[in-house]
Amino acid sequence: MEITLTKTDSAGEEQVRKSKSAKLILLFAMVSMTMMFAGLTSAFVVSKSRADWLKNFELPTAFYYSTIVIIGCSVTFYLAKKAIQKDNRSATTALLLGTLALGILFVVLQFAGFGQIVESGYYFTGEGSSITTTFLYVVTVTHLLHLAGGLISLLIIIYNHFKQKYNSTQTLGIELGAMYWHFLDLLWVYLFLFLYFFK
Numbered sequence: 001m002e003i004t005l006t007k008t009d010s011a012g013e014e015q016v017r018k019s020k021s022a023k024l025i026l027l028f029a030m031v032s033m034t035m036m037f038a039g040l041t042s043a044f045v046v047s048k049s050r051a052d053w054l055k056n057f058e059l060p061t062a063f064y065y066s067t068i069v070i071i072g073c074s075v076t077f078y079l080a081k082k083a084i085q086k087d088n089r090s091a092t093t094a095l096l097l098g099t100l101a102l103g104i105l106f107v108v109l110q111f112a113g114f115g116q117i118v119e120s121g122y123y124f125t126g127e128g129s130s131i132t133t134t135f136l137y138v139v140t141v142t143h144l145l146h147l148a149g150g151l152i153s154l155l156i157i158i159y160n161h162f163k164q165k166y167n168s169t170q171t172l173g174i175e176l177g178a179m180y181w182h183f184l185d186l187l188w189v190y191l192f193l194f195l196y197f198f199k
Helices: 007-047 059-083 091-120 132-161 172-198
Strands: none
Touching: 007 132, 007 172, 059 091, 059 172, 091 132, 091 172, 132 172
8 A cells, every 4th residue: 555645744744853953953962062061060069269359249230130030931931932832923923022021131231230240349350340240241241142043033033923934834943043042041140159159
């Protein structure tokens, strides 16, 4: 008995293969980034034994607020993915734009946190700097660079959404974006807790 695949079946299988490949590549990239941050935080721990390490350094309050904001990004992106799976385009639009607004607010709060550190009399480079604040700056700015990639991908997703490239049967772009933002969220929460308990 001969079974003939229809064009629809073939297209469906191709879409599944494309989805798996894209997710695997993204997962590999996230593992690589995790290893890099593990190295940075390990160096942070080792440096605590230095005599010039600041013992009573407190994280700026803006970092606390930014943590709440980036968790909000994950929530809105997750809800956007659920909305497009139900072909609710208006809700998807609002949630994607909400994610973008929260992402920008996170960046603003991070720089506000840097400002609070400087106002406290600590600097990141040059005279008045310390190894503690320099490490803090390197770790947070490295995360911000990865977040910049997330914002660019989010803008592309929003553009494609307005071009009506996503629907209940085609959600790959939004799924990949959500995966990356969840990763950025978890990464920042890890970094925040690490900096809070091991500063």
